[in-house]
Amino acid sequence: MADSPNTNTPDTNDNTLDIDSAAVTARQVVAVRYGDPVDVLKIVEVELPAPDQGQVVVAVEAIGVNPIDAKIVRGVMGTDESALPRPIGNELSGTVRAVGPGTNDFAVGDPVIGYPVPGAYADHVVVGTDRLHRRPESLDVQRAAGLLLAGVTAADAVATAQIAGGDVVVVHGGAGAVGVVAVQLAVKAGATVIATAAQTNHAYLRGLGAIPVTYGDGLIERIREGAPGAVTAAVDTVGTDEAIDVSLELVVDRSRIVSIAAFGRAAEGIVVIAGPSAASNRHRAEAIEPLIASAADGSLVTEVAATYPMDRAGHALADLSGRHPRGKFVLLP
Ligand SMILES: NC(=O)c1ccc[n+]([C@@H]2O[C@H](COP(=O)([O-])OP(=O)(O)OC[C@H]3O[C@@H](n4cnc5c(N)ncnc54)[C@H](OP(=O)(O)O)[C@@H]3O)[C@@H](O)[C@H]2O)c1
Incomplete structure (x- = not known):
């Protein structure tokens, strides 16, 4: 959400001129069928519609890559043929290039984060300003692109588990994109945090407390x-039987075992965050601005592991699906 109106925004007539000069052909990544991302992702050119009231055109500078993107491309989330060719992605960062008529909350030149933006794997998008957030100058555009999907998920999980001072909490997958934020939010809440990770990530996690x-x-x-x-x-950010079995053995109150990935274990009294419940929606919406502010001032640590040119999106998804270095993968249009 935009946080405040921009007083430098030109009036409606001027905006109309901006739209006329904004007609762009966007390069967009789509899945032409379901399968191995390296084989099925293609770049297509699409004419963007002029931004309507409440919309802007964003010139995309960086795109966050997430496991859900790979799952969608591989058909794990369903194989709806009618959705093909299917745009991919959810989050991006860039600069406002043009604004729709009567759209006064963002202006041309504003640095922004877009989340959630379906079809974010693109060099330009038309997007409603309710999906845009101001990007502080001190927040690097690549970190910004990969911050929010993992960040709001972590915030949702920590809030759902009601982590507070005095708790002893296990974060399974503590070095993953969601895990590092969950670890830091739980530490900040005053909990003692035990984080599971490969040995190579132990020193890093100690550094996060x-x-x-x-x-x-x-x-x-x-x-x-x-x-x-x-x-x-x-x-739990991993979803393995080991993570859930160990949690069930250690934690007396099952409502305080929260998983974002163990979809097959929901019947066992734990909380599996799968869809947009009212509580999750509230946790996630409330988390956005604090996440951006803390990433910008350095109090929330996140990393970019690797960047890929957008035409190698399939390779980014393939690499993310296997063992990979800590931090976010980011596409560059
Ligand atoms: N429900 C939701 O709303 C939601 C939202 C976002 C993500 N997710 C899901 O959450 C999962 C994690 O996402 P992410 O972006 O954090 O992924 P990620 O950055 O790839 O992190 C996954 C981490 O899991 C760790 N790991 C691998 N095998 C493990 C095992 N056997 N036991 C414990 N940890 C293990 C790895 O840590 P090491 O390198 O230390 O081994 C890796 O860093 C994905 O399945 C994703 O689809 C769900």
Whole structure:
């Protein structure tokens, strides 16, 4: 959401002139069928409609890559043929290039983050200003592009688990894109945080204030050794049976075991965040501006692991689906 009207915005007539000069042909990544991202993603050119009232054209400078993008392309979320060719992506960062008539909350030249923006894998998008957020100058455009989808998910999970001071919480997948934000939000709330991760990420997690433990055989013993007391909550960003089984054994109150990925385990009394419930929507909306502010002032640490040119989006998704370095993957149009 826009936070305040921009007083430098020209009046409606001037905006109309902006629209006329804004006609652009956008390059957009689409899945032409479902399957291996390297094979099925293509770049197409599309004529953008002129922005309507409440809309702007954004020149995209960076695009966040997320596991859900790969799942959609691979057909894991369904294989609706009528949706093909299917635009991909949800989040981006860039600069407002043109504004629709009567659109006064953003002006040409404003640096912005777009989330959620379906079809974000593109070099230009037409988007409603209710999906735009101001990007502070101190927040790098690439970090900004990959901040919000993972960030609001982490905030939602931490809020749903009701993490507070005095809690001992396990974050499964603490070095992942969602995990690093969940770890930091839980530490900030005053909890003791045990984060599961590969050994290579342990020093990093210690730096964020967590107690790192390696996942795999013997996980529950390692958590018990590392925990200063009874584990009171768990946030799972991985979805493995190991993560859920260990959480069920450690946490008495199942409503405080929250998973964003274990969709097959929802019947066991844990909370699986799958769709847009009213509570999740509220948690996520409330998290956006604090996430942007804390990323901009450095109090929230996030990283960009790798950038890919947009025409290698399929390779980015393939790499994200396997073992990959810590941090976000970002596409450059
Ligand atoms: N429900 C929702 O609203 C929602 C929203 C966003 C994401 N998600 C889902 O949440 C999951 C994580 O997303 P993400 O963006 O954080 O992905 P990510 O950046 O790829 O992080 C995943 C992390 O999982 C860790 N990991 C891998 N195998 C593991 C195992 N066996 N046990 C414990 N940890 C393991 C890895 O850490 P190491 O490198 O330390 O091994 C990796 O960093 C994805 O499935 C995604 O689709 C759901």
